[in-house]
Amino acid sequence: MNQMLLNALLLALRAIRRNLMRSFLTVLGIVIGVGAVITMVTLGNGATRMVSDQISSLGSNLLILRPGQQLGPGRESAGAANFRLTDVEALQAQIPSLRAVAPVVSSRVTLVVGSQNWSSQVSGTSNAYFTAGNWKIGAGRSFEEDEETAGKAVCVIGDTVRKQLFGSGSPLGGELRVKNFTCVVVGLLAAKGQGAMGQDQDDVVLMPIRTVQRRLTGNQDVSTVMLSMRDGANADQVMVQIRRLMRERRKLAESEEDNFNVMDTKQIAETLSGTIRTMTGLLGAVAAVSLLVGGIGIMNIMLVSVTERTREIGIRLAIGALEHEVLLQFLIEAVVLSALGGLIGITLAFVACLGLTALMNMPFLFNPGINLLAFVFSAVIGIVFGYMPARRAASLDPIVALRYE
Amino acid sequence: MTQNDVGTLLISLRKVTKTYGEGTATVQALNGVDLDIGQGEFVAIMGPSGSGKSTALNILGCLDAPSSGHYLFRDIEVDALTRNQRALLRRHYLGFVFQGFNLLSRTSAQENVELPLLYRGEDAAHRHEASRRALAQVGLTGWEHHTPAELSGGQQQRVAIARAIVTQPLVLLADEPTGNLDSKRGHEIMELLVSLNRDQGITVIMVTHELDMAAYASRVVRFADGNVGSDSMKVAA
Numbered sequence: 001m002n003q004m005l006l007n008a009l010l011l012a013l014r015a016i017r018r019n020l021m022r023s024f025l026t027v028l029g030i031v032i033g034v035g036a037v038i039t040m041v042t043l044g045n046g047a048t049r050m051v052s053d054q055i056s057s058l059g060s061n062l063l064i065l066r067p068g069q070q071l072g073p074g075r076e077s078a079g080a081a082n083f084r085l086t087d088v089e090a091l092q093a094q095i096p097s098l099r100a101v102a103p104v105v106s107s108r109v110t111l112v113v114g115s116q117n118w119s120s121q122v123s124g125t126s127n128a129y130f131t132a133g134n135w136k137i138g139a140g141r142s143f144e145e146d147e148e149t150a151g152k153a154v155c156v157i158g159d160t161v162r163k164q165l166f167g168s169g170s171p172l173g174g175e176l177r178v179k180n181f182t183c184v185v186v187g188l189l190a191a192k193g194q195g196a197m198g199q200d201q202d203d204v205v206l207m208p209i210r211t212v213q214r215r216l217t218g219n220q221d222v223s224t225v226m227l228s229m230r231d232g233a234n235a236d237q238v239m240v241q242i243r244r245l246m247r248e249r250r251k252l253a254e255s256e257e258d259n260f261n262v263m264d265t266k267q268i269a270e271t272l273s274g275t276i277r278t279m280t281g282l283l284g285a286v287a288a289v290s291l292l293v294g295g296i297g298i299m300n301i302m303l304v305s306v307t308e309r310t311r312e313i314g315i316r317l318a319i320g321a322l323e324h325e326v327l328l329q330f331l332i333e334a335v336v337l338s339a340l341g342g343l344i345g346i347t348l349a350f351v352a353c354l355g356l357t358a359l360m361n362m363p364f365l366f367n368p369g370i371n372l373l374a375f376v377f378s379a380v381i382g383i384v385f386g387y388m389p390a391r392r393a394a395s396l397d398p399i400v401a402l403r404y405e
Numbered sequence: 406m407t408q409n410d411v412g413t414l415l416i417s418l419r420k421v422t423k424t425y426g427e428g429t430a431t432v433q434a435l436n437g438v439d440l441d442i443g444q445g446e447f448v449a450i451m452g453p454s455g456s457g458k459s460t461a462l463n464i465l466g467c468l469d470a471p472s473s474g475h476y477l478f479r480d481i482e483v484d485a486l487t488r489n490q491r492a493l494l495r496r497h498y499l500g501f502v503f504q505g506f507n508l509l510s511r512t513s514a515q516e517n518v519e520l521p522l523l524y525r526g527e528d529a530a531h532r533h534e535a536s537r538r539a540l541a542q543v544g545l546t547g548w549e550h551h552t553p554a555e556l557s558g559g560q561q562q563r564v565a566i567a568r569a570i571v572t573q574p575l576v577l578l579a580d581e582p583t584g585n586l587d588s589k590r591g592h593e594i595m596e597l598l599v600s601l602n603r604d605q606g607i608t609v610i611m612v613t614h615e616l617d618m619a620a621y622a623s624r625v626v627r628f629a630d631g632n633v634g635s636d637s638m639k640v641a642a
Contacts, residue, residue, distance in 0.1 A: 003526050010523070014512070018509070311507070314507075316520070318466075318468055318507070319495065319521040320525070397469055397470070399469045402468075402503070
C-alpha cells in the first residue's frame with residue numbers, strides 16, 4: 001500500500017515536471033484567484049476595523065451639539081447663534097443621563113517655543129472634555145478648578161505638538177507662546193493617532209475655555225458642545241431631551257425649525273462601518289469572480305489536454321496499471337498543483353496585505369477563515385477539473401482510451 | 406494442430422465473438438474464432454481491413470473483452486476475470502508494441518521503459534538496471550535520456566519494444582509494429598523481434614498486412630470476415 005502511494009507520488013511528480021507549462025498555468029489560475037480573494041477581504045476587514053477604532057477613539061456614547069441646522073446640501077448653518085457657558089451648565093444640570101458635558105471653542109494659532117514654531121488648533125474646554133473625548137493624560141495633570149474658573153494661562157498639549165515644539169525633551173513646565181501671551185504646559189495627552197477623516201488627532205492644544213475666550217476669541221461664545229452619555233443611556237431619548245432643552249433656552253417658537261443640531265457619533269460610526277462592509281462585500285464578490293475565472297482557466301487547460309491524457313491513461317492501463325493506481329496518480333497531481341497554487345496565493349496575499357495595510361495606515365487583520373475558504377475552494381476546483389476527466393478516461397477499456405482522438 | 410511441437414499450449418480461443426455497436430449499427434468483428442497458440446511461437450496474423458485481426462489481437466492481449474466464447478491463457482479463464490485481474494495479467498505476462506508507438510511524450514526513453522516495472526512495484530535500483538539492459542538489447546545504449554520527440558520513428562519503436570520486454574513477458578503482442586516505418590527500419594524491427602523470439606523464447610503475436618514482414622514469422626494465420634481463413638506453418642528455414 002505504501003509502495004503504491006509512493007509510486008503514485010513519483011508518477012504524479014514526473015507528470016507535473018513533464019508538462020511544466022500546463023502545470024504552471026494551472027497553478028497560476030489558482031494563485032490569482034486565491035490571492036485576489038484573500039487580499040480584498042483582508043483589506044476590507046482592515047478598513048472596517050480602522051474606521052471603528054477611530055470612531056471609538058472619539059469617545060463612547062458621544063453626542064455632539066452644534067449651532068445651525070443639520071449639515072447637508074441646501075441647508076444654511078451660518079448665522080445661528082453660538083451657545084453660552086450657561087447652556088452647558090443647564091445641560092449638565094437638567095439631563096441626568098449625561099455623564100460629562102464639555103464646551104469647546106477652537107482657534108487656529110501659531111505656537112512658539114524658543115526658535116520652534118508650529119501652527120495648531122487651540123481648543124478651550126473643561127476637564128469634562130477628557131471624559132467626553134476619551135482622552136487620557138499621558139504625563140502631568142489635567143486642569144485645576146481655579147485654573148478653569150479664573151482662565152489661567154495653562155495648557156495640555158497633544159503628542160504631535162510636543163514632538164514639533166519640544167522634541168525629545170519633557171514639555172511639562174515648559175512655556176508656550178500663543179499670540180500675545182505665554183502659557184505653561186501642565187499635561188501631555190496620550191497619543192491617539194489618525195482620526196476617522198485622516199486628520200492628526202494629536203495635533204491639539206487644550207486650555208481652560210475662559211482662557212481662550214478672553215485671550216483668543218474675545219467673546220463668550222461656545223461653538224460646540226460635546227456630551228458624553230452614561231452607559232446604558234438611550235441615545236434617542238437623550239437627544240430628544242437635549243432638543244427640548246435647547247429649543248426652550250433658545251426661545252424657538254413651535255413653527256420654527258431647530259437652529260442647532262445634535263449628532264450621535266455611534267450612529268456615524270455604524271453608518272461608516274456599514275458602508276465599508278458593503279464595499280468589502282463588493283470587493284470580495286469581484287475577487288470571487290476572479291477565483292471563478294481562475295477555475296474556468298484550469299478547466300480549459302484540463303479539457304485541452306484531455307486527449308493527450310486519455311491516451312496516456314490508455315498506455316498506462318495497457319502496460320498493466322490498475323484503474324485505481326492511475327486515478328491515485330491523477331488525484332495526487334491535482335492535489336499537489338492546487339495546494340501549491342493555494343499556498344503561493346496565500347503567501348502572495350499575505351505579502352500584499354502587509355505592504356498595502358502599511359501603506360494605507362490600516363491594521364493588518366489576518367483572517368484565517370477567508371484563507372481557509374479560498375484554499376479549500378481552489379483545491380476543490382483543481383481536484384474536480386483535474387480528477388474528473390481522468391476518472392472517465394480510466395473507466396474506459398484500455399483499447400478505447402488508446403485510440404481516443 | 407501442429408504447433409504442439411513448438412511448445413506447450415499457451416493460448417486457446419474457443420468460439421470467440423466480438424460485437425460492436427447496438428441495433429442496426431451492429432458490427433460483428435469476430436465470428437466464433439477458434440485459435441491455439443503454443444509457447445515460443447512467432448505468429449503473424451494477416452488479413453484485409455475489417456477482417457477482425459486487430460480485434461483478435463486486442464482480445465488476446467486482454468485490452469478488450471470478447472462478447473462471447475472462451476479464452477484460456479495457460480490455465481486461466483480470462484473471460485471470467487475482472488478488469489483489475491486482466492490488468493494484472495497484462496502486467497505480469499504480456500508486453501505490447503503498437504503501430505503508433507504510444508510512448509509517453511516529453512518523457513525520457515528510460516522513464517518510458519521503467520514504467521511497467523514501477524507498476525510491478527520494483528525498487529528504483531532494479532528499475533534502473535533492467536531498463537538500461539532492455540534499452541541495450543534493442544540497441545539504444547546512449548539514448549536513455551532522449552525524449553520520443555528527439556528520436557526517429559525506428560528508435561521510438563525500439564523504445565516501445567524495450568518497454569514491452571523489460572518485464573520479461575511470456576507473450577509480446579505487436580499491432581502492425583512496422584506500419585509507421587520505412588522498409589529498412591521495418592526489417593530491423595522484425596529482426597529484433599525474431600531474436601527475442603529465438604533467444605529468449607518470448608512468444609510473439611504480430612498483426613501485419615505486409616507479406617515481407619509476415620515472412621519473418623514461423624506461422625501465418627489469415628483472417629477473413631471475422632474468422633480464421635487459413636493457418637499455415639512455415640517449414641523451418
